[in-house]
Amino acid sequence: MVEPELIKNAQAGDRDALVALLREIEQHVYRTAYYLLGNEQDALDASQEALIRIYSKIHTYEEKAQFRTWVQRIVTNICIDKFRRSRPSVSIDEHELVFQAGDNVEAEVMSSFDSEEIREAIGKLPEHHRTVVVLRYLQDFSYNEIAESLNLPLNTVKSYLFRARQQLHSLLRDYQKGGVRG
Numbered sequence: 648m649v650e651p652e653l654i655k656n657a658q659a660g661d662r663d664a665l666v667a668l669l670r671e672i673e674q675h676v677y678r679t680a681y682y683l684l685g686n687e688q689d690a691l692d693a694s695q696e697a698l699i700r701i702y703s704k705i706h707t708y709e710e711k712a713q714f715r716t717w718v719q720r721i722v723t724n725i726c727i728d729k730f731r732r733s734r735p736s737v738s739i740d741e742h743e744l745v746f747q748a749g750d751n752v753e754a755e756v757m758s759s760f761d762s763e764e765i766r767e768a769i770g771k772l773p774e775h776h777r778t779v780v781v782l783r784y785l786q787d788f789s790y791n792e793i794a795e796s797l798n799l800p801l802n803t804v805k806s807y808l809f810r811a812r813q814q815l816h817s818l819l820r821d822y823q824k825g826g827v828r829g
Contacts, residue, residue, distance in 0.1 A: 649714050657705050669698050676722045682781040683726040693729055697722040719796040730774055768818040776811035
């Protein structure tokens with residue numbers, strides 16, 4: 648969690664505070680970019696672009712939103728723009744995506760699959776579903792934080808997550824039955 652005083656000092660023009668702030672958030676920014684874009688180079692590019700935007704727009708941050716939500720909105724929007732421009736084939740790999748034990752459907756479904764199958768299935772989700780899944784299960788955002796971060800109504804976020812879970816369940820069921828990958 649970022650110290651509020653660090654944010655205020657950065658907004659006031661304290662360069663050391665701004666550098667410290669960017670260093671504190673860079674891992675979270677990269678992690679989100681990686682899971683949304685699916686490869687290291689694109690994630691590094693998006694992370695750099697997000698950090699530059701945060702650097703140049705820190706003065707516009709208002710405390711009515713959580714800082715991490717504001718940061719995630721920036722990185723998510725950059726990733727969505729990159730995705731729309733290039734429409735790459737997204738394959739999420741190298742990192743584990745762990746679903747929370749409290750989510751019964753996910754826990755049951757995911758318990759019988761290895762992480763590669765999960766990553767492949769997530770990579771096949773439509774962009775908006777993949778985005779909410781990453782924010783919810785990777786970044787541990789609440790539904791309200793996702794709604795605020797993506798500037799969506801709360802019910803839309805719930806709907807996207809519900810549909811994403813249905814799609815994941817279907818994709819992973821196909822894997823379990825020996826379905827075709829790819």
